[in-house]
Amino acid sequence: MTLRIEDIIDTREVQEPITVAFPGLEGFSIQVRPLLPGVMESFIEQARTPKWDEATLEQRMVVDKEKYAALFTDHVIAGWKGLDKTALMSLVLLNKKTLKNLKSMKGEIECDPKSKQMLYLYSPAFMMFTDRVAVDSARFNEERKKDLEKN
Secondary structure: OOOOHHHHOOOOOOOOOEEEEOOOOOOOEEEEOOOOOOHHHHHHHHHEEEEEEOOOOEEEEEEOHHHHHHHHHHHHEEEEEOOOHHHHHHHOOOOHHHHHHHHHOOOOOOOOHHHHHHHHHHOHHHHHHHHHHHOOHHHHHHHHHHHHHHO
16 A cells, blocks of 8 residues: 555644643643635734834734634633643733632632633733643544544
């Protein structure tokens, strides 16, 4: 049988997520989808917005980071488990009001679109980890092999 690359590569734009443990935060894991070539460029293009440049007195196109974060996290992050106040304290700076009332807060933080976007924008560690995992084809292939072995 001849191997043909077109028969081997999975080219679906939306892939099944894998669960990845967040390093250093026991119990916190994220369901991440791979980011295929062209998808990130599409997000950048969709997030471009005109902005007035006062230095040159011209309008130029810039990437709206909040819009990009919303597109990226909606596509890449399928969910998470184990994100509680202790884990959150390791990822972001908390405001003083929150710190004051932290003891009364219980449970896990919901994985909704706004929470995904804010964590991506305000936690460099979370942003770098999800960016790296989303393009790590080897990790996704290993998880797929494990799934095949189970069945």
